[in-house]
Amino acid sequence: MESFTRLTSAAAPLPEADIDTDIIFPARFLLLLDRKGLGKHAFHERRHRKDGVPFVLDIPPWTGARILVTQANFGTGSSREHAVWALADFGIRCVIAESFGEIFYANCFKNGTLPVVARGEEHAAIMSEAQAGREITVDLPTQSVVLASGRSIGFDIEPHRKRSLLLGLDEIGSILADDEPEIAAFENRHRGARPWLFLSKGQLAYFADTIEELG
Template sequence: MQKFTKITSPAAALREADVDTDVIFPARFLLLLDKAGLGKHLFHERRHRRDGTRTDFVLNTPPFDQAEILVAGANFGSGSSREQAVWALTDFGIRCVIAPSFGEIFYSNCFKNGALPLVIQGDAHERVMLAAESGKPITVDLETQTVELPDGEVIGLDIDPYRRRTLMLGLDEIGSILADDADEIAAFEARLRASQPWLFLDDGRLERLFADTRAR
């Protein structure tokens, strides 16, 4: 998983509330199995007309077509639990979504896939939205837990320490377990290898075992 520490980027503004995962990543693309390339289907109905031409949707418009930050309305990512919604965002290049609130499963999926969902509410959210609409870069710093706007305003964040750490180290859930419990895992495997060595046959010993079996 890609590490997240600090990004400075224009932010795409999407004032609409209740943008669900079917809008973010339409259901008909769920048969695609690879994460790579899903970004081209992000907001497909908003970005493409029926004749295949591109609309004036914000993510089609420079400089927002290169945005790493999306500023959205409340309840972003509601609806189904499809993880592909986050995969499509990150494949497109969006690493951070700022909104007053999120769909619960979407919010969790972001942290598991290298994206940072930031809850900013009230007047502060409106100021972030206006900054995004200006096209000037916004800085999101996970280490200092701040968002810096183009006019110099700094908005403090309160991010769960465990999730902050895993994002900064680029660790998914399995990677986090391996990193935190590496010594215990190694000790367990050593005990298992000593007590049940047949579980750890190398390729050469396996080949000899199968050869003996075939000879019989």
């Protein structure tokens, strides 16, 4: 998983609440299991409207934006992890919202995407910068969103999730990193108690030859 430290980008404004995972990634694409290429289906209905109205991510200066600024309850609804996969494949590394769907929020960290909660006047300031097409910087080490004016807005993040993003650790990587001594101790005990499960290829070949001779 790609690590997240500091990201500077135009921030695409999506001033709408209750954008659910079916809007982010429509259900009919759920049969696609390969994460690569899912980005082309992100916000599919919004990006392929019959009336031809363009979606914000397809309009300069927000084409190629790596930050999305939206409102409350982003990612609510179905727990599909595809929603985060599609955003990440599209290039979105950070979503700033007033609140998130709980499962979507957790899935972001498992896939190298940073969800930032901002509320009130601070959220309004970030949205204003996004709508003006100005770049903003999201700095994870200092837990801050820095506007073009130089104003810094702090945000909260759980320490273990921050560490995982900084180191580029997915869920399995985090478990291995945090519990490596305990895992190694268990493996050593297991090997000592059941050595026959850890025979070398040479030892296995010897037993196979012996069984064949006896047979």
